[in-house]
Amino acid sequence: MTAPNPPSEPWATKTGSLDPKGPLTGSQDPGRPLTSPQDPKPPLTRSTASTANPSSLRLKSAIFRQSRQKSWERLDELVTRLDSKGLKSLSATEAMDLPLLYQTAVSSLSLARHMVLDNSLVAYLENLVLRGHLAVYGPRRTLNEVGRDFFARDFPRAVRALKLPLLIAFLAFFSGVAAGFFQVQADETSFYSIVDDSIAQNRGPKSSVESLRNSVYSPWSGFEKSFIVFAGYLFRHNSFIAFLCFGLGFALGVPTVILLFQNGQMVGAFFAIHYAKGLGLDFFAWLAIHGVTEISAILIAGAAGIGVAERIFLPGERTRRENLAKEGPTVAAAMVGAVFMLMIAGILEGGFRQYFGSIFPRLLVAALTLYGWLYYFLSFGHEDEG
Numbered sequence: 001m002t003a004p005n006p007p008s009e010p011w012a013t014k015t016g017s018l019d020p021k022g023p024l025t026g027s028q029d030p031g032r033p034l035t036s037p038q039d040p041k042p043p044l045t046r047s048t049a050s051t052a053n054p055s056s057l058r059l060k061s062a063i064f065r066q067s068r069q070k071s072w073e074r075l076d077e078l079v080t081r082l083d084s085k086g087l088k089s090l091s092a093t094e095a096m097d098l099p100l101l102y103q104t105a106v107s108s109l110s111l112a113r114h115m116v117l118d119n120s121l122v123a124y125l126e127n128l129v130l131r132g133h134l135a136v137y138g139p140r141r142t143l144n145e146v147g148r149d150f151f152a153r154d155f156p157r158a159v160r161a162l163k164l165p166l167l168i169a170f171l172a173f174f175s176g177v178a179a180g181f182f183q184v185q186a187d188e189t190s191f192y193s194i195v196d197d198s199i200a201q202n203r204g205p206k207s208s209v210e211s212l213r214n215s216v217y218s219p220w221s222g223f224e225k226s227f228i229v230f231a232g233y234l235f236r237h238n239s240f241i242a243f244l245c246f247g248l249g250f251a252l253g254v255p256t257v258i259l260l261f262q263n264g265q266m267v268g269a270f271f272a273i274h275y276a277k278g279l280g281l282d283f284f285a286w287l288a289i290h291g292v293t294e295i296s297a298i299l300i301a302g303a304a305g306i307g308v309a310e311r312i313f314l315p316g317e318r319t320r321r322e323n324l325a326k327e328g329p330t331v332a333a334a335m336v337g338a339v340f341m342l343m344i345a346g347i348l349e350g351g352f353r354q355y356f357g358s359i360f361p362r363l364l365v366a367a368l369t370l371y372g373w374l375y376y377f378l379s380f381g382h383e384d385e386g
Helices: 054-066 069-085 092-115 119-137 143-161 163-186 188-194 209-216 223-250 254-276 280-313 320-355 359-379
Strands: none
Touching: 054 092, 054 119, 069 092, 069 119, 092 119, 143 163, 143 320, 143 359, 163 188, 163 254, 163 280, 188 254, 209 254, 209 280, 223 254, 223 280, 223 320, 254 280, 280 320, 280 359, 320 359
């Protein structure tokens, strides 16, 4: 069986050139069909593929590939460079050639499927066309640009969009702080019902002033243990609490509010036992150096969870699904940003808290971080906000 000549593409010349501007020559008159009139048989189709000779299919694939191989390789080279180095790596001519080469590959894939060529060639073209489509029509932002836009615009906007949920989270947490403080002051044994033994770590109302002071001013354990081991542990623990606050938002947000209240209650209980021993300011400075960032992140995660509940159970004029689809990216951005804040909090708590062994530098760092976060959330991301 002699392999029929493959149908020519609309812009191909008689010699198989891929010049999109080349004239039609020879038998390729615009009024004639694209298949040659000398072909003894029509092109192979899927209905006749099962009876075809495998060697004939390989020959057809080789002929089909011969006139188009260079354009495919050129498209592959441009797409690979675009993926690794960005659009700036292409010259003006290459940028103009890219969509033409992509269209050529699309046409080649269509013909390859129609002619039922070998599967490896079709698979190669499908992969090349997919990559070409992403290069031509996909987003033009690199990973660095996505990260920059997230922190410079998306995250602060998401936090500002959660004003009411953030207020609820703030009230829930600090109501717990007040409740825990006054509860332990009224009955110091209630400390043990509020704080678990694993968290108390031998601290309680019966602890001596010296033991509480030693816990507040324990010596710095060195760079590796402070910034890597301990900071990593704190990040995992705090991230678990943050994700719990966020995930519980799907249950009407009530568990999120309760969890925030309970965490605030533990902080209040700890403050009460230190205050009773005359170490109230020491404990406050010990907590504030990392607590400004850590508690803020927990509150943002809680606000994101409450925001999910609000968008599910108070969808307004939209359906719940439509509301989640539209507002979901906002709460997701807030949650992702809160995780990055917890990374910073872990470094401050694990490394710098014990490095600064007195009240003033700890309060100074706390004041600077508070000012920095307020400035960031109130000032960034206002461009084109609407």
